[in-house]
Amino acid sequence: MTLLQSRPPLPSDDKRWKLVNATMRRNGYAGHALIETLHSVQDAFGFLDETAMRFVAGSLDLSLSKVFGVATFYHLFMLKPKGRHACVVCTGTACYIKGAGGLVDAIQERFAVGPGETTEDNRLSVLIARCVGACGLAPAVVLDGAMQGKQTAQQLMTRLERLD
Numbered sequence: 001m002t003l004l005q006s007r008p009p010l011p012s013d014d015k016r017w018k019l020v021n022a023t024m025r026r027n028g029y030a031g032h033a034l035i036e037t038l039h040s041v042q043d044a045f046g047f048l049d050e051t052a053m054r055f056v057a058g059s060l061d062l063s064l065s066k067v068f069g070v071a072t073f074y075h076l077f078m079l080k081p082k083g084r085h086a087c088v089v090c091t092g093t094a095c096y097i098k099g100a101g102g103l104v105d106a107i108q109e110r111f112a113v114g115p116g117e118t119t120e121d122n123r124l125s126v127l128i129a130r131c132v133g134a135c136g137l138a139p140a141v142v143l144d145g146a147m148q149g150k151q152t153a154q155q156l157m158t159r160l161e162r163l164d
């Protein structure tokens with residue numbers, strides 16, 4: 001990549017994109033940072049969607065098909081879940097200490113669905129992130145893209161039950 005190459009703007013003001021961008025910057029936006037960058041997307045968002053893959057491809061000056069190929073080849077990466085709703089539970093250190101494990105257990109018990117899985121009716125997909133950039137709000141959950149901080153199992157179950 002030349003210095004003159006322009007990089008795409010962050011897809012939104014969601015600060016998780018800054019975490020992803022920091023990984024790429026630390027690697028000089030070099031193509032070899034692809035796998036590390038995809039890990040950082042998954043750690044922050046819980047999964048890889050097309051927006052993320054386009055952003056990473058543009059930033060690292062790689063083709064979208066290359067990024068998509070790597071993302072689908074490695075089973076470690078979760079592609080965008082198929083459920084109508086996506087609940088990403090952060091189990092990073094701060095959230096774990098504040099009870100994220102209990103949130104995962106409560107979801108499993110109530111909806112019979114574990115991390116990386118989708119309910120049979122395709123209503124809800126559950127994912128795990130390693131830090132969603134809101135440690136001060138631990139335990140944090142991102143429900144359909146909206147940050148929900150300081151969640152108790154009771155609060156989260158109420159939110160999830162209300163989904164259509």
Ligand code: FES
Binds near residue numbers: 140
């Ligand atoms: S560890 Fe959960 S938001 Fe940082």
